[in-house]
Amino acid sequence: MGNFKEINQRAQKNTGRIQETQKDFMSAFKKLQKEGYKANALDEKTKEFVALTYAIADKCEGCIGNHVNKLVKLGASREEISDIVVVSIVMGGGPASVYGGKALEAYDEAVSE
Template sequence: MGNFDEINKRAQKNTGRIQQEQPDFMRAFKQLQQEGYKANALDEKTKEYVALTYAIADKCEGCIGNHVNKLIKLGATRQEISDIVAVSIVMGGGPASVYGGKALEAYDEGTEGK
């Protein structure tokens, strides 16, 4: 993962900068993460799939590398990651069609009666 290894290291270093400036906040954020990813009704692997889907749709390379690494440790296959990629493309593209319609709606409202 050459490139993603460097991206992950940079993301961790940048997070460390925030930890230096905002230690209490980052401690609370880390606790929130731990609680959020803890197995409950959904197991840890399923929660990581959800996180990876969002990371891809939101275009966060550091998040992608982090969640893929966690999924590898949890036994995810390449085909499972490929399925997540397909869902992410739908989720990244589908919402744009909804909000694109909202842009046209706003235009129509803004030009109504002019």
């Protein structure tokens, strides 16, 4: 794709598709995310670097845009992001909420034809 503003908007819309039918689950998931990214032994920026590593390795464009936006707000530099890219290439990972939304998007398109 490429335009991360558009990708982020689409990812949020797709996550909203899950929210429509799985309100309790998504509410619990959002609470889990909020708790997981809170500063503790690791600060928020470090936790976002970890999340970005997984997002890149799993090829989750919506996740990449989301975590890059958060990192920019937390003051991350281009060089820091580049270091994350290198680690991501070495590793691998697994977010599913954006791709779950894509499955629902595909369903919605199929039934509207």
